[in-house]
Amino acid sequence: MSNIDVVITGMGATTPLGGDVASTWDGLLTARSGIRRLEADWVEELGLPVQIGATLAVEPTEILPRVQARRLDRCEQVALIAARQAWSDAGFAEQTDEHTDVEPERLGVSLGTGVGGPVTLLSQNELLHQQGLRKVSPLTVPMLMPNGPAAHVSIDLKARAGVHSPASACASGAEGIANGFEMIRSGRADVVVAGGTEACIHPITLGGFAQARTVSTRNDDPAAASRPFDVSRDGFVLGEGSGVVVLERADRAKARGARIYAKLAGYGITSDAYHITGNHPDGIGQIAAMRAAMTMAELSPSDIGHVNAHATSTVVGDIGEAAAIRTAIGDHPVVTAPKGALGHLVGGAGAVEGIATVLSLHEGVVPATLNLTDLDPKVQLDVVSGENRKVELTAAISNSFGFGGHNTALLFVPAS
Amino acid sequence: MADNAEILAGLAEIVEEVAGVAQDDVTAEKSFVDDLDIDSLSMVEIAVQAEDKFGVKIPDDELANLKTVGDAVNYVSANAK
Numbered sequence: 001m002s003n004i005d006v007v008i009t010g011m012g013a014t015t016p017l018g019g020d021v022a023s024t025w026d027g028l029l030t031a032r033s034g035i036r037r038l039e040a041d042w043v044e045e046l047g048l049p050v051q052i053g054a055t056l057a058v059e060p061t062e063i064l065p066r067v068q069a070r071r072l073d074r075c076e077q078v079a080l081i082a083a084r085q086a087w088s089d090a091g092f093a094e095q096t097d098e099h100t101d102v103e104p105e106r107l108g109v110s111l112g113t114g115v116g117g118p119v120t121l122l123s124q125n126e127l128l129h130q131q132g133l134r135k136v137s138p139l140t141v142p143m144l145m146p147n148g149p150a151a152h153v154s155i156d157l158k159a160r161a162g163v164h165s166p167a168s169a170c171a172s173g174a175e176g177i178a179n180g181f182e183m184i185r186s187g188r189a190d191v192v193v194a195g196g197t198e199a200c201i202h203p204i205t206l207g208g209f210a211q212a213r214t215v216s217t218r219n220d221d222p223a224a225a226s227r228p229f230d231v232s233r234d235g236f237v238l239g240e241g242s243g244v245v246v247l248e249r250a251d252r253a254k255a256r257g258a259r260i261y262a263k264l265a266g267y268g269i270t271s272d273a274y275h276i277t278g279n280h281p282d283g284i285g286q287i288a289a290m291r292a293a294m295t296m297a298e299l300s301p302s303d304i305g306h307v308n309a310h311a312t313s314t315v316v317g318d319i320g321e322a323a324a325i326r327t328a329i330g331d332h333p334v335v336t337a338p339k340g341a342l343g344h345l346v347g348g349a350g351a352v353e354g355i356a357t358v359l360s361l362h363e364g365v366v367p368a369t370l371n372l373t374d375l376d377p378k379v380q381l382d383v384v385s386g387e388n389r390k391v392e393l394t395a396a397i398s399n400s401f402g403f404g405g406h407n408t409a410l411l412f413v414p415a416s
Numbered sequence: 417m418a419d420n421a422e423i424l425a426g427l428a429e430i431v432e433e434v435a436g437v438a439q440d441d442v443t444a445e446k447s448f449v450d451d452l453d454i455d456s457l458s459m460v461e462i463a464v465q466a467e468d469k470f471g472v473k474i475p476d477d478e479l480a481n482l483k484t485v486g487d488a489v490n491y492v493s494a495n496a497k
Contacts, residue, residue: 067436071457134467138460 002185007415009258010090010246011355012082016239016343019058020085024352025359028341028367029388033223035237035343042203050215052222053201054239054343071139072152073117074199078242078348079149080156083111083193087157090246091258095158108161108189109154110180111244112172112196114347114402116146119202149197153244161189167347169402170310172196173243174350174410178267180247190252195244195351206238212277214314226344227371228311228337229318229379236312239343243351245358260415262358265299265395268292272405279317279401283324289407290328290397297411299395301329304411306366306396308357309383311337312344321399322379334391335383336360340370350400354410357398361414365390418496423470423489430465431485434458444486452485470496 013020016034017027027034034054037043043051060077061069069077092101120143127135142148147165154163162183166175173196180194209215216235218225226237253260268289274280294301307325311318318337325335338356345352360366365388372385398410418426428442435458448454454462463474466488472495474482482488 065436067434134464138457142457 002187004185005250005263006181006184006247007250007253007263008245008261008358009248009253010086010088011261011358012085012087012089013241013243013352013355014056014058014060014078014081015241015243015345015352016054016057017341019063021355023057025356028338028356029365031341031368031370033341033370034239035222035225037219037222038201046203048203048207048210049217050206050210051219052216052225052237053206054237054345055201056240073120073143073148074240075113075117075197076143076149076152078199078240079111079197079244080152082195082197082242082244083153083156086193086244086246090248100158102191104158104160106161106190107157107159108163108180108183108192109150109157109159110164110166110176110183110192110194111150111153112166112168112176112347113146113149114167114169114172114198115200117144117148118200118205120144122202122204153193157193159193168406168408169404170344170346170349171400171402171406171408172347172350173352174354174398174400174408175269175406177245177247177264177351177354177410178269178408181264181267184247184249190249192247193244194247195242196347196349197242198345198347199240200346201238201240209238216313224371226313226340228309228313228340228369229322229376229383230372231374231376233313233315233318235314236339237343239345241345241348241352243348243355245351245355262361262412262415264410265413266293266296266411268296268409270407272407274405277403279320279405281320283320283327285405285407286321286324286399286401287328289409290324290399293397293409293411297395297413299411302332303395304329304333304397305391305393306357306360307333307335308353308360308396308398309335309337310399310401312339319376319378321401322381325381329397331381333382334366334389335381336366337369337372337383338367340372350398350408353400354398357396357410358412361393361396361412364392418470420489420493423492424485426469427466427485427488430462430469434461434465442485444484444489446485447483448485466492472496
């Protein structure tokens with residue numbers, strides 16, 4: 001194992017709570033909900049059982065130039081916006097042919113997505129059948145391919161050390177960060193722009209999740225629909241958005257006097273090899289991921305003061321994770337579940353929640369879990385509800401788990 | 417039938433819509449690729465919109481010959497119904 005330390009020097013996000021990290025964090029701290037009733041013709045026409053979603057607070061077309069926006073799928077738009085924010089937040093200037101703050105050959109991208117651009121695929125398919133081939137956009141393939149978001153970020157930032165786009169469902173964003181860490185540790189890059197993105201709110205994704213009985217149908221009260229760890233939870237709420245961090249070699253960051261939010265001290269990635277949607281009943285993969293992260297960071301369970309849970313607000317999933325946290329770490333960590341406010345950003349979730357975890361370390365406060373009013377007695381954890389919790393932390397874990405049995409735990413410690 | 421000035425103006429509208437080039441910059445002597453920085457994907461979109469707007473057919477082998485805005489204007493002028 002290499003001894004290269006990796007720190008976070010920049011963060012960007014656009015989410016249902018706000019168009020940047022500050023407004024998203026403020027939303028978590030002030031108990032705002034990003035979940036709304038969906039306003040589209042098909043909501044009524046199709047009569048789907050789910051009519052709510054966590055849509056973006058700021059439309060990406062308000063941020064990006066019109067011509068650039070029309071060449072990008074929505075999941076690519078939000079990834080580019082978050083990446084540019086993170087880049088600027090790290091203190092870097094725009095990369096041009098004449099000037100680069102990071103040598104392109106030492107700059108990588110690792111940015112995952114759950115499903116890429118299915119909305120482009122479906123809309124272009126409709127054009128093909130209704131108006132013929134000549135109306136199909138020549139940009140169809142680059143807009144639907146799941147490596148598109150990462151590739152566009154690499155072009156924008158002139159990153160030539162390699163581009164990766166992990167597809168591990170709801171763990172994609174966390175896996176993006178873990179893989180970025182690995183790119184630096186292995187010596188392939190000095191700086192990696194890493195995270196995840198998703199924008200797939202569409203009748204077929206909602207319909208598919210509804211048929212799998214995994215989404216909340218609390219249509220009459222959208223703001224209360226996502227309630228992780230609460231006894232009355234009835235499923236997750238599909239959201240959209242992106243989170244991106246700048247990972248940097250610690251010695252490089254210190255040498256340039258960068259602001260360091262936190263150190264990424266370790267990660268664990270495991271797989272359940274059990275069921276395509278359900279987590280292992282004994283939580284073996286989740287437990288192993290958290291333990292692997294602690295082993296890599298050379299920390300013990302007693303060091304972990306905070307867990308930012310994956311907890312999506314499904315009946316089975318939340319209980320499984322709670323048991324896994326108790327086994328891997330214990331019942332002492334202060335736990336929060338940001339999906340109560342954010343909804344489930346799928347491929348963006350792990351990255352946005354990783355950012356929230358970093359901010360909890362950095363600011364010394366853990367946001368309350370929105371809508372947690374009646375803790376499920378099976379949880380048996382210190383889940384923050386009602387009031388935010390002020391706490392000095394020495395280490396925190398962010399969990400992300402995905403359909404397919406993907407488990408990723410990211411472990412952050414304060415900047416030394 | 418539209419005269420060349422009208423075709424140029426119509427083409428400039430399309431180029432602005434697809435590629436974001438200001439209409440005033442779309443002049444006859446400009447090369448789509450070298451001067452206006454338009455890529456092959458955008459050229460396909462521009463051709464399809466020009467076909468609709470001017471009632472012409474622009475087959476791929478003809479499109480390849482339309483290097484400048486002026487080439488496109490002349491092609492439309494000669495082939496429009």
